[in-house]
Each structure stands twice: as C-alpha cells, then as structure tokens.
Amino acid sequence: MTLLTAVESAAAVRSGTLTAVDATRAALARIEAGAPLGAFQVVRAERALAEAAAVDARADLSALSLAGVPIAIKDNIPVAGEPMRDGSAATSAAPQSADHELVARLRAAGAIVVGITRVPELCVFGTTDSVYGLTRNPWNPERAPGGSSGGSAAAVASGQVPFAHGNDGMGSVRIPAANCGLVGIKPGKGLVPQDIGVDAWLGMSENGPLATTVADAALLLSVMAGRPGLASPVEPSKPLRIAIAAGEPSPLVSLDPEWRRGLAETADALRGAGHLVTEVTFPYDPNPLPLLARWFAGTATDAEMLDPARLERRVRVHARLGRIARRAGLLKDAPVDRLRARVHGFFADYDLLLTPTLAQPGPVAGGWHERGWWANMISNIRYAPYPSTWNLLGWPAASIPAGWHATAKVPLAVQIIAEPKPDGAAEALILSLASQLERLRPWPRIAPGFAE
Template sequence: MHDDLTAVAWESVDDDGVTDAEVAMNPSHPPADEYPIGGPAAALAARVRAGTITPIDVVTEALTRISSENRKINAFTVVRAEQARAEALELAARDDLDELPLAGVPVAVKQNIAVAGVPMRAGSAGSSTQPEPADHPVVARLRAAGAIVVGVTAMPELGLWATTDEDGTVTRNPRDVGRTAGGSSGGAAAAVAAGLVPIAHGNDGLGSIRVPAAACGVFGIKPGRQVVPAGIGADSWAGMAENGVLATTVSDAALALSVLAGRSDLAELRAPQRLRIGLAVAPPSRLVRVDRHWTAAARTAGARAAAAGHLVEPVELPYGDTALAMALRWPSAGLADAAALPHPELLQRRTKRHLALGRLIRRLGLVRPNQVDRIEAGLVDFFENFDVVITPTLAAPPPKAKQWSGRGWTANVLASARYAPFTGVWNLVGWPAASVPMGTHPEAHTPLAAQLAGPPGSEATLLGLAAQLELTN
C-alpha cells in the first residue's frame, strides 16, 4: 500500500536524527544542526553525540525555559536544577555518548514514580516527604539512555481525576491557559506542549496519558500490559495503569518508548502494510454526548488513513458493559495507594468520598473479573476483522482551569466523565492505545485529537500509523 518514499523514509533515520520523510515532505525542514536547542529529542541527542552542543548547553536552555514559563502553567512541582546540571557535566565526560539514544535530552517524570532524591507525592499532601532512595526502573532506563531528569510533574491526587491541581496550584493548558491541561499526567502534557521538555514520562490508568495529550495537542501513547515496567504505586491502579510517554512528535515518542521498553525496534518507525481500520465514533455510553468537532477529528484521522492506502470502515465498537465496568473500578483504583499513605487524613474531601464509594463497591463484591473478560472477548472477536480502531480521544474540549480539588465530588466526577469517556476500555483490557493531534476546535480554539487502539503487541503498528497521520497533518 505504501508509496516508495514513505516506505523507505521511515526505515531511514540519518545521523542528524531527522528522517528523510520529514525532509522530503517539508523542504523547509532544517538540518539537525540548525535546530534550536529546544528542538526534537532525536535531533538534540544527535547533536550531543556529534559534539556540536554539550549536555550542559541543552540542560541550561531547558532550565531557563522552565524558569520563565512554568509559573504560567504549573507543569512542574519539583525542578532539579542543581542536580540536572551536575548530571549533565558527568554525562559530558563520558566516552560512550555515541551509544546513548537520548544523550543529553532533558526529560520530565510524573511525580508518582520514584526519582532518587525526590519525595514521591502522587499529588497528595498525605504522601511521604522523604526523598526516594533509588530510581524506578523506568527512570533508570531513561538515565541509562543518556536522558537527564530536569524535574517532576504535577498530577491530581492519586491520579484519580481528569483535571490537575493540588495545594492551591492549578496546572494550566499551554494552548489555552483558561483550561485544564487534563489529568492525571497533566503536568507532563503541559511541560511538553509548552516546549519545556521534548518528551515526558506519564502513566495511564483510565486515559491519564491520552486525555492530557489530547487536551494539550501533543502525542501520547499507553503501551500494552508488560511492555514497559509498571510498578506504579501500591498495585499499579489495580493493574490498569501502564507507564508511557508524551512527546511533540511521534518519532520522539517512539524513541522514548523504545528506551522504556528496552526494545530498539520500537524506535524504527515504518509505514505499516495495508491496515484494516475500524472508525468508531459512538461513545461507550448513550448518556455521553460527543461534541461534533471531536467526532470530526476521528473522521479526519480515518480519511487520512484511507488516503495513505489503508482500508477504513465505519463500525460500532463492541463496548458491551465498558461504561459500568469503568464506573465500578474508578472509585476503587486508588484504594491501595491511599492505604500506603503515611497521612491519609490529609486526603482531599473529593478523594475521601471517592475512596469510600470504592470500599463499598469492593465490600459488595461488585468488581468481578468476568466483567472485563466479557469485554475483552468482544474486542478479540472484533479484531479478527480489523487491525486498528480509530475513535475520538475526547468527547469535548477540556474543562476550565480552576481549583477542582476544592469542589464537590459530584462536580469532579461529572467533569471527568463527560469529556473523557473513550479511553478507559483499553486500560480495562490492557491493550495499547495512543492519541494523535488532529487540528484545532474551530469554536473553542483548543486541540483536537484521534485515538488509535489495537490488540496486544500492536505498539509498532500504532506508532507507524500515527506517523503517517502526523506527516499529513
């Protein structure tokens, strides 16, 4: 299906970190050595390896941007300025830079996994204030690849909410500071969208990478189960959460995901062979209304996929009881994390009520494995005829940026559920999914995005398709 240019170009990334496809499709695309220091991660790493810039150059520029811009959006809760500079100097002295795929690249890490020397807060005042003694495996892999952690990013308490604020600080959307950056990886999405870092770690329990990625107009991917080390909190959100990445480009996300997964093949973007794609715009519940411009974003993605040679067919996704299964698991997902807090009495009022409902649901035995088994069986049957499904990522523009943590439980639940109903099913079954920017809402002037999802093991396919959609954006 693919034309010769695309087929060859995505298999060819030259030494400056820029693909032939990017140059061919955009003749004004600058050579890597002409990128600003805040350019794509792959180009930055290539320049560090070539010696045209140093890690301290890159880190200093990133810290300068963070110092200037973070106060406007509150993406970072901790900035490791002194430590990052010291690590950049150590990196510069190494003799193996040419072996490091992320040499000198500044990255952000979500605050609910361990970064050595930084307290792991999980968005809660009830968290420990003691610095973590060692890095989470994901952070260790980033460092081993040459990345430098410049800070940790904001999130809502225990990752439970689809807006991000804590301790009186609201994380704002760089595309519209009057709106939320989304949640729960809201700080990560804001940091990438504002150009403070080219890539950021996030994790995704019911859409917590894809929701803020869509809200902020960046690319985000949640891998399938066991592709990347999990270990998020006490029980990885009852097994629904996976670590993944947010980035300004698909190629940067693929590079970062390859590092997190320990799989170099994921960095090699290739145009997929002709795919059978289902276009499913209906939400999991009839109670949810979908903004017509978000429906149009999914249709746009479908049209671009068809133009790239794929077979695209309108379908209804067999959601089954997905809405009910998500509603039952959401309140109980944070119970293990809450139980591990040293000061649970400091939890926010909305969170306490949410967890109380979760305990009641558990006590009544309403969460049962066979609920997800039935959903997964329906999806397995569906994907006998399709390789990928495209849906809207969100149902509406992100809510206003405000102190949602001070509002009532009902207001928070409705705000989160109304605009983000499409993402959670892929967490229930543990399958990979990604959000790809698809232009701008003509009325709200906020980003639009489409969600791509596929069966276990389809990460490379989703990345390749996303790169095709991105290059025609």
C-alpha cells in the same frame, strides 16, 4: 537556542555539536519562562546540571540513545533524592531512596531528569490541580491540560522539555496528550514496567511517553520498554483494515461536532492513502461497574496508609467507594474476560480501531480539587469517556493530534487502538500509522508563544 526534538538533541550531543550541559541549561531557562503554566512540582536545576556534566564525561556518550536529552518525570514514581508527593498533602515529603526502574533506564540511556511534574491528588481525576497549585493548558491557559499527567503534557507542549514521562490508568496519558496537541502512548500490558502506586490500579495503569512528534514518542517508548526496535517506526507498507467508531460509549456522553470532525477528517486522509476504512459501531460494555470498581478500588488501596483528614474530599469519597466495591465483590475477572472476548472478536475483521480521544474540550482550569466528587465524576465522564476501556483490557492505545477546535481554542485528537501482540508488535503498528498520519496531516509541535 533552537528548540530541538528529542531525536535531534540526542544526535547533536552524540556528535559533539551540543553538550548535555547546554541542552539542560536551555531546558531550565524554558522551565523558568514557562513557570506561570504550573507544570512542575520540583525543578532539579543544580542536580540536573551536575548529572548533565557526568553524561558529557561518559565514555559511551556516542552510543547513548537519549544522550543529554532533558526529560520530566511525573510525580507518582520515585526519583532518587526527591520527594514523591503524588499531588497530596497526605504523602511524605521525605526524599525517595532509589529511582523507579523506568527512571534508571532513562538515566542509563543518557537522559537528564530536569524536574518532576504536577498531578492531581493520587492521580485520580482528569484535571491537574491540587493543594500544590494549578496547571494550565499552553494552547489555552483558561483550560485545563487534562490529567493526571497534565504537568508533563503542559511541560512538553510549551517546549520546556522535548518529551516527558506519564502514566495512564483511565486515560491519564492520552487525555492530556489530546488536550495539549501531543503524541501520547499507553502501551499494552507487560511491555513497560509498571510499579505505580500499590498495585497500578489493579494492573490498569501503564507508564508511557508524551512527546511532540511520533519519532520522539517512539524513541522514549523504546527505552522505557527496553526494545530498541520500537525507536524507528516505518509507515505501513500495505493497506490496513481500519475501523472508525464515532459512537458515544455512554448515554451520559455527547460527542462534540468538532471532535467528530477531527475523526472524520482523519478517516478521509486514511482512505486517500489507500487503507480500507470502515465506519463501525463499537461494542462498548453497557455495564460500567467492572471499570468503575477498579478505579475506585485502586484509589482506596493507594490511600490506605494515608491520613484521610489530609486528603481532598473528592478523593476520600472515591476511596470509600473503592472499599465498598471490594466488600461487594465487584472486582471479579469474569466480566472483564467476557468483554475482552467480545472485543477480540470485533478485531478479527480489523487491524486498528480509531475513535475520538475525547468527547468534549478539556474543562476550564481552576479549583477542581476543591469541588465535590460528583462534579468531578460528571466532568470526567462527559469529556473523556473513550480511553478507559483499553485500561480495563490492558490493550495498547495512543492519542495523536487531529486538527483544531476553533471555539474552545484547543487541539483535537484521535485515539488509535490495536489488539496486543508479542514483543511490542501492536505498539509498532500504532506508531506506524501514527507516523503516516503525521506526514499526511502534520501538526504544530509547540503551542503558540512558546516556540521560540
């Protein structure tokens, strides 16, 4: 069966030229063929086929925006009847009693949940391996797909599903999107229901889509947000003021020349399209404590009711630092408010900001869950320092492909950021520019070897 985009698949099911059952069977066959990548924690073969048959029988089939489209859900939000392990041996194997609100919205729109994707333990770090197994990057299986939505990204980049759910607390949608050549969106605060872990890492974590095309990502985001207008992005109708920031956010970071090139070539394409493009120095916060304290404390809260003896060593250390951060009063809002005001002032002169999504290619796949906390921290900080500022502020940001790293044999990507606006207008602006870049600088949808 031809590998359809989500938009194409839904249209075919609505028109009657494809059934939801056939679309689901095709996805399940691809999941079986792609098993060596380790993308899935649970494959719901029988249940998915039964649910697809129910979608085919729905009286409102012709009106369903996601009619019969197979989708994967990240293993840290509930899917009724399935366990939610969150990458940890310390969590319960009992089936969840009800769907997360997002899963309910996806099902109501006609999507078929074919499986649940792997994550690192408690979704803390930017690689995807745990006691349950190792997930690999379809573009280069010797490298990690990123994390924590690495299973979802690997599933989409290998064509096992046309799009997938992810969530993003420190870059966990955008990091694997960048590694795997996908479109990944972290919406701004309040657009999409959260309910991730205990407190969504003090509100920093957002649910969002991973897809191979801007149109598919927009469609999925529109259902997640309950805003149908987001499903049809339109290229900018007038020149935009776009800031290009290639500077490193931290002295610990060195931007790989190939990642710098990906941003520069994207900037050139935007200039050629008539946008007002300016190279800038972005005012990153030199004090990492407000961000790190929330990352640590969110982990501590999620681990609070779990048996520490069954947690990985790196996660135990992270949680312990979170408890210290709470006792030390490092979670105050004032430093974040000051940073938000400074960045708001910066955006007075620009409509959008573009940065590299990553500073370095994703690390080599294998065994990160068995390594110490410090090794994981240094790896994460050095290779993925750009996304987390926008979690701290609650601003929308997306990653889109931007070329090819010939040495590491993985895709490049740029990050697009907008200041929040009411009713999803900022996300619509990001999708608008992403659509134009997809036309100006098209990317391969699926990793080589998985397209047929």
